[in-house]
Amino acid sequence: MASEPLSLKQAVEDKIAQVMSIPAHPASVPARISPDELAAMIDHTLLKAEATTEQIAALCQQAREHRFAAVCVNPVHVAQCRALLGGTGIQIACVVGFPLGATLPEVKGYEAQRAIAAGATEVDMVIQVGAIKERAYDQVRRDIADVAQACHARGVILKTIIEAALLTDEEKVAACYIAQAAGSDLVKTSTGFGPGGATRHDVALMRQTVGPTMGIKAAGGIRTYQDALVMVQAGATRIGASAGITIIQQARAEESQ
Numbered sequence: 001m002a003s004e005p006l007s008l009k010q011a012v013e014d015k016i017a018q019v020m021s022i023p024a025h026p027a028s029v030p031a032r033i034s035p036d037e038l039a040a041m042i043d044h045t046l047l048k049a050e051a052t053t054e055q056i057a058a059l060c061q062q063a064r065e066h067r068f069a070a071v072c073v074n075p076v077h078v079a080q081c082r083a084l085l086g087g088t089g090i091q092i093a094c095v096v097g098f099p100l101g102a103t104l105p106e107v108k109g110y111e112a113q114r115a116i117a118a119g120a121t122e123v124d125m126v127i128q129v130g131a132i133k134e135r136a137y138d139q140v141r142r143d144i145a146d147v148a149q150a151c152h153a154r155g156v157i158l159k160t161i162i163e164a165a166l167l168t169d170e171e172k173v174a175a176c177y178i179a180q181a182a183g184s185d186l187v188k189t190s191t192g193f194g195p196g197g198a199t200r201h202d203v204a205l206m207r208q209t210v211g212p213t214m215g216i217k218a219a220g221g222i223r224t225y226q227d228a229l230v231m232v233q234a235g236a237t238r239i240g241a242s243a244g245i246t247i248i249q250q251a252r253a254e255e256s257q
Contacts, residue, residue, distance in 0.1 A: 082119025
């Protein structure tokens with residue numbers, strides 16, 4: 001493996017040392033959040049291989065009804081979502097290099113460009129997880145930067161998925177730091193297809209790493225209002241979930257008590 005530039009390696013190591021020296025703590029947020037505010041943070045998600053156009057249509061209708069922040073779909077469904085959601089203000093998020101992150105960097109960049117041309121307004125890309133574990137930090141930076149450039153040239157938001165369940169805490173810090181340095185707009189915990197989903201610890205650690213202003217998307221295993229509330233209290237600004245309707249129904253039931 002080729003040696004990486006000392007400056008990036010040193011910067012990552014310094015960030016790891018800094019973050020790991022301070023216990024991760026939840027962000028300063030309200031103890032509760034209104035159903036409408038929570039709905040505006042949810043990416044209503046359908047990424048199953050067997051998803052049909054009928055199911056995607058239902059996903060979009062549900063997003064309109066509940067005023068979710070976005071729908072999150074595979075690239076083949078982006079054009080349909082654009083046709084159904086154009087003018088609503090609901091974002092169309094498309095996954096790239098999904099779910100393994102092992103796609104060639106130039107292919108990720110091209111996939112992002114095609115998704116954006118089809119109507120995606122947000123891109124959720126998966127990092128090269130193995131490269132993080134090998135400390136091939138410049139390789140990871142280039143991978144993310146290529147997609148960030150494709151996104152930002154068209155005013156599209158980039159979320160970088162680190163697949164936290166496969167990483168040590170130190171590797172999570174490295175992945176988030178590099179994503180931020182490479183121009184990602186948000187960092188995201190999980191694909192939902194890995195060995196584990198979002199945890200309070202991981203979200204708090206990610207917030208500790210990226211600071212107070214960068215977005216964090218918690219995704220994977222978030223099925224209830226309490227699950228979502230825990231993630232928001234830990235520092236998440238977006239929630240990726242296929243159970244968005246259940247989450248909002250539970251939030252409204254709690255509000256009415």
